[in-house]
Amino acid sequence: MKLQFKKNDLTNAINIVSKAVPSKTTMSILECILLDASNGKIQLIGNDTEFGIETVCEGTIVESGKVAIEAKIFSEIIRRLPETQDMQVTIETDNRNNTIITCENSVFKIAGRDGNEFTALPKIDKTQSVSLSQFTLKQIISQTIFSIAMNDNNKKMTGELFEIKDDTLTVTSLDGHRISIRQVKLNKSYDTAKAIVPGKALNELVKILSGGIYDELVVYFSKNHIMFEFNNTLVVSRLIDGEYFHVAQMLSEDYETKIVVNRKNLLDCLDRSTIFVRDNDKQPLVLKIEENVMGLKITTDLGTMDAEVAIKKIGNDLMIGFNPKFLVDALRNIEDEEISIYMSIPRSPCFIRDDDKTYNYMILPVNFNSDTV
């Protein structure tokens, strides 16, 4: 095999597929990037078997072939080559997979591995697909992914539900304390589809999406996989098995108390209150909702904070406690200047949602001892 690249093209391709290369694994071949120039184009592939990325890289095939190269070393070598962006890089292998990377006056020799040992990406059925912009997908994932569960106790909580119904894409995540739901309108109606996508894959996907409003992307739904296609790149993830939680049952439109508040002001106060919250700390921030003003009070072993925020209130006065970090997460992912929060009683969740339901964040309250506030 002999290939020629511009340094910059190769760097970009390596950065993209590296996102799917596991850092530790028992199968050392998975720590490699496959460089495949056996089909008339140059493909780079990273694959941790759950999640894989394939991208096509510009370059010249002088002699076709394929080789697997340890991702870290490969990436470090290319990154440290001379900085001129169109610097030419040549990669050559012999029939024992010895790989020679040449650029200007530097020659690197590393041991490559047989490209046929590398696990190919699964073939995905392309019959069911949805188009949207990279911007939209990046947004909708970022604005919900914070409330997936971190630990594996309940596998389904570590993923996000992607749901297509008519012309709407809904993404949902929940971790047992809160639910985050985002909806976007698509350019047309599609067949119904549902998939629980692992959070890990989505976190990596977000890093390589351009975020451009006019950069199109196609999502393919198949029985066991989801695939995202954009910019000559395919991202494939295995799905999480089973049926997702019945979220609709946990939502409610009724409320006894509604407040309208400046998002930035409230967020700043909430953020300050988290100073006194350590991990595993159960002390809630208590909101005291009255006419025109909401008091915020938290008391932990570390100290006490008291603050006030101006609000518009509709309905009853209310005292209710929350983990302030959960409120912070939701408010950080909303762009509206003013937000509405809907509540009922101290033991019922609050809902932060807009009228169009483009977002709906549910957060469970925390009991508090009313003697201490």
Place this chain on the structure above:
Amino acid sequence: MKLQFKKNDLTNAINIVSKAVPSKTTMSILECILLDASNGKIQLIGNDTEFGIETVCEGTIVESGKVAIEAKIFSEIIRRLPETQDMQVTIETDNRNNTIITCENSVFKIAGRDGNEFTALPKIDKTQSVSLSQFTLKQIISQTIFSIAMNDNNKKMTGELFEIKDDTLTVTSLDGHRISIRQVKLNKSYDTAKAIVPGKALNELVKILSGGIYDELVVYFSKNHIMFEFNNTLVVSRLIDGEYFHVAQMLSEDYETKIVVNRKNLLDCLDRSTIFVRDNDKQPLVLKIEENVMGLKITTDLGTMDAEVAIKKIGNDLMIGFNPKFLVDALRNIEDEEISIYMSIPRSPCFIRDDDKTYNYMILPVNFNSDTV
């Protein structure tokens, strides 16, 4: 005690003295910042007993007094107050050291501690002092501190020698593999002085120096301490006991081979060769010095790099091996476009120095097996 500050003044003062607050200690009072307004000015002090910082903060003393406040909480509270820079912050204590921090609509209550429990900074004799710019001191420390030893096996190697002789300040560090020496001319002659200053204190000092060419600084040398005075701030460090290594004996002006080389070109090549060096790896980078060209070759378990750099050579051809990371460290801390490297035989150190001896970096070579190159 009752004090009023502009948020920005207080933030800056906390950031400065926090550098001397140990993160873990058996004496919890040392994890505090002392706020001392008992002498007609407001002083903040951090002190880990080896190393302390005191700074004067602008503000109004409504009622004098002092209190020690846990540094992390204090710093977090102030940092998250509303962002307007001249936002007013009030700090008030009662006679049980309960501390109330008020800013706009937020009130924080934390448990302070008796300011008299806090260890004061040592009083330093101010008879022997040297003036220089913050820029110069910051430079000279940064350009040598990388070659102090990381572990405590030899205490003296964890510090830097500060030496005043006539109108010259010399700073020296060594770790058993290399020596770094920097010299600067002072504005006048001073009495001779010597001090081994702990690297930890210097690393923190560098972070709070402005680096301004016209920002003056005074260094005081006393028997057991060194003190740096600048911008209403005092930084005091205990010295490392004993006599420093006799570095002059390890230096030599003789050479058999001298090369002159573009620093940036060589640095880029050296940097690339470190890809193949893992910690505890003993494989050297072998330099092959010939007329007009220097070959660089490294072979480790990870792979091989071959490169060439154009040089001007005076004297003999030479093959000599080095840990490329040590060469990288030295070259990164030189600004000259062209540098000279002086060598003798494969078992003798190299010296990277300029004609004025403003810098002199000595690096010991590493044996290599000449069969493998």
